[in-house]
Amino acid sequence: MIIETLCHPRAAVIGNPSDGYFGKTIAFLFSNFQAKVQLYHTPELDIQPQRLDKTRFSSMQELVENVNSSGYYGGIRLLKATIKVFYDYCRECNIQLDERNFTIRYDSNIPLRLGLAGSSAIITACMKALISFYGVAIPKAILANLVLNVENQELGIAAGLQDRVAQAYEQPVYMDFNKKTMEKQGFGNYEVLDAESxxxxxxxxxxxxxxxxxxxxxxxxxxxxxxxxxxxxxxxxxxxxxxxxxxxxxxxxxxxxxxxxxxxxxxxxxxxxxxxxxxxxxxxxxxxxxxxxxxxxxxxxxxxxxxxxxxxxxxxxxxxxxxxxxxxxxxxxx
Known part of the structure; x- marks a missing residue:
């Protein structure tokens, strides 16, 4: 059975960039674009490269154009770091994972370098695929924290919680990152909003x-x-x-x-x-x-x-x- 998970780009409607500084914001996802992850049981753990992970080029110019649009690493590093953070979280929480391996691949048509949270969409889709494959329950607020850990701690990418919260909840969300609240519970106060409004x-x-x-x-x-x-x-x-x-x-x-x-x-x-x-x-x-x-x-x-x-x-x-x-x-x- 193939597990397929999707995640969409995020748009901050109001409040940014205070979300990274104990402020407040409102954001939603929009389905015009998507990041997709597919995962299925195989004897060995295999991460398959996709179009963003090119290693063969027709010329140096094509290589440079690819680096300018996709960076040096593509998406494989995002998947590897996500798998590690998921594994570490399960060990810390004494969650027993069975010994099955899997093949995982991704694709994304989210425009890059536009502040639409394309990288975190791939990470979130990957994390949700792992959750489904191993049958692990992770609260949405904690899921957002784990996705942020992939970027901040594992990959050294400067990022905040706003994108990951919206992608974890998959609904429009009002977010209050009050410092005392963040220090007390490890995440902010999140309220789902009516998309029709x-x-x-x-x-x-x-x-x-x-x-x-x-x-x-x-x-x-x-x-x-x-x-x-x-x-x-x-x-x-x-x-x-x-x-x-x-x-x-x-x-x-x-x-x-x-x-x-x-x-x-x-x-x-x-x-x-x-x-x-x-x-x-x-x-x-x-x-x-x-x-x-x-x-x-x-x-x-x-x-x-x-x-x-x-x-x-x-x-x-x-x-x-x-x-x-x-x-x-x-x-x-x-």
């Missing part, structure tokens, strides 16, 4: 990516750690935007949600240097009346629009800049 939303990204996520935002960590007042104040504001957005969801107050999304990006722009190409995407979307902010750390944007006429103008305007616009199909697995 979200306004008209779009996601946009460049088809031929020339610049991806904003590396410069990483200096926020140092500035936060030394207690820079401007940074601490911004974290409080982003968390406040999240609370206000959550309240607006309940009353379907689209104007407030539109304003908060714009304010979220504007605050980020005032605090962190943002590349010209990323700013251009936001400004182009706003030029037709839509709201706009990053879905994650740059490379893709998310926002609201009023009606089909505005969405049409949004697509036409951004297409001139080689930017693709989609309507996200929000995942809501009860």
């Amino acid at each position: 979200f306004p008209n939303m779009y996601i946009a990204f460049r088809k031929n990516l020339s610049e991806g996520t904003e590396v410069l935002h990483n200096n926020l960590r140092a500035r936060f750690n030394i207690g820079e007042p401007k940074v601490l104040e911004a974290m409080e504001k982003w968390a406040g935007f999240t609370e206000d957005f959550k309240a607006a969801l309940k009353t379907r107050d689209c104007e407030t949600m539109h304003r908060l999304i714009n304010a979220n990006f504007d605050l980020r722009h005032s605090l962190i240097p943002i590349s010209k190409g990323n700013v251009e995407m936001v400004e182009a979307a706003r030029s037709v009346g839509a709201s706009a902010k990053f879905t994650g750390s740059g490379g893709a944007i998310i926002g609201t629009y009023k009606n089909d006429e505005m969405f049409k103008r949004l697509k036409e305007t951004l297409a001139k800049k080689d930017i693709e616009v989609i309507k996200p199909n929000i995942v809501n697995k009860n």
Whole structure:
């Protein structure tokens, strides 16, 4: 029997990047793209390489293009690290695993380097396949922590919980990463939201990516750690935007949600240097009346629009800049 698990990209609707600094955020998954993992019983443990794990090229140019788009390691390292973290967790929790081996392979069409949580989607799908194969029960909040451990501890990838929580729950989630709560229980307070309450939303990204996520935002960590007042104040504001957005969801107050999304990006722009190409995407979307902010750390944007006429103008305007616009199909697995 083949076990097949899927995981989808994440879009941060509001609050980021305060989620990495004991703040609050709201995020959902959308099924327009997916990472897929297949796992089945075999005599030996075999991790099969896929299209992102190329070792044969027609030229040096093709090799360089592959490295620029997929990095040096592809996805095999993600699977290996996930298997190790799953095994270590089971040993620490005295969970007995049977001695079966397996073959595992993955595939993903999630656009890379756009802040859509493509790597964590592969890891989460892998972890869920292992859980199913061995019949292990892991609470969703702990699952999100394990996925983060794969990236932070095993692979040294800077990441936060937001993406992994949304991917673990597979529903829109409000997340409160209050420091005292995190220290007490090891994870935040998570509340599932009604997918039907979200306004008209779009996601946009460049088809031929020339610049991806904003590396410069990483200096926020140092500035936060030394207690820079401007940074601490911004974290409080982003968390406040999240609370206000959550309240607006309940009353379907689209104007407030539109304003908060714009304010979220504007605050980020005032605090962190943002590349010209990323700013251009936001400004182009706003030029037709839509709201706009990053879905994650740059490379893709998310926002609201009023009606089909505005969405049409949004697509036409951004297409001139080689930017693709989609309507996200929000995942809501009860």
